[in-house]
Amino acid sequence: MTAHHLQGSLFDQADAPRLGPLDGLRRTTLGAGAWIDVLPGWLTGSDTLFEHLAVEVPWQAERRTMYDSVVDVPRLLAFYGADDDLPHPVLEEARRTLSAHYADELGEPFVTAGLCHYRDGRDSVAWHGDRIGRGARLDTMVAILSVGSPRDLLLRPAGGGETVRRPLGHGDLIVMGGSCQRTWEHCVPKSTRAAGPRISVQFRPRGVR
Numbered sequence: 001m002t003a004h005h006l007q008g009s010l011f012d013q014a015d016a017p018r019l020g021p022l023d024g025l026r027r028t029t030l031g032a033g034a035w036i037d038v039l040p041g042w043l044t045g046s047d048t049l050f051e052h053l054a055v056e057v058p059w060q061a062e063r064r065t066m067y068d069s070v071v072d073v074p075r076l077l078a079f080y081g082a083d084d085d086l087p088h089p090v091l092e093e094a095r096r097t098l099s100a101h102y103a104d105e106l107g108e109p110f111v112t113a114g115l116c117h118y119r120d121g122r123d124s125v126a127w128h129g130d131r132i133g134r135g136a137r138l139d140t141m142v143a144i145l146s147v148g149s150p151r152d153l154l155l156r157p158a159g160g161g162e163t164v165r166r167p168l169g170h171g172d173l174i175v176m177g178g179s180c181q182r183t184w185e186h187c188v189p190k191s192t193r194a195a196g197p198r199i200s201v202q203f204r205p206r207g208v209r
C-alpha cells in the first residue's frame, strides 16, 4: 500500500459513521406518561452519513390531502418497511442496537425507518403526533437519529402547555416514549435563520406511523 493510500484509508476510517455507547442517554419526564431520552452525538462521522443519504436515498416529495386538495408538504421523504434493506449499514446497526437497548421496556423491536430530508429552513413539519396506527391508543416509542445541520424539534402537550425545544443534528439521538405520541405533539418549525440541510431517521415498531 502506498503512503497515499494509507493516508486515504485512515482518513476514511476517521470519517466513517460510527455509533458510540448508549450509556449517556438521559431521560426527561414530560408528564402525562410521556418521556424523551436524549443522547447528543451518538453517531460520529455523521456528515459522511448525511452526504450518503442525501445522494443515495430515492427521496419523494410528500403530498398530503388538506381541506379537499392535495398539497406539497415542504420536505422530502423515504420509507423503509420491515423487509427493506436500509440505505446504509450503520442504520441497520442503529436499529439493532436500539431494539436491544429498549427490548424489556418496549417489548418488541424497532422495524421500520422513515427518513425526512429538510433541505433548508423553509422545509418543516407541522405539529402532530405519530397517531396513524397503534400510537393513537397505546404507549410506544419512536427513536430519531439526526444528521446534517441541527434543527429544533419542539414538543408540547396535546392539550396546550409549555413547549420543550431540542436542537437535533450531527448524530444526535432522541427517543420519544410512553404516551408521547398521543398526549404530546411534536413539530420541526420553519427557521428564519439560515439553516443547512438535515436528515432525520425515525425508527418505529410495527404498526406505528
Ligand SMILES: O=C(O)CCC(=O)C(=O)O
Binding pocket: 114, 116, 125, 130, 144, 153, 186, 187, 188, 200, 202
Ligand atoms: O424531523 C424529525 O425529526 C421529526 C419527524 C416527524 O415528526 C415525523 O415525520 O413524524
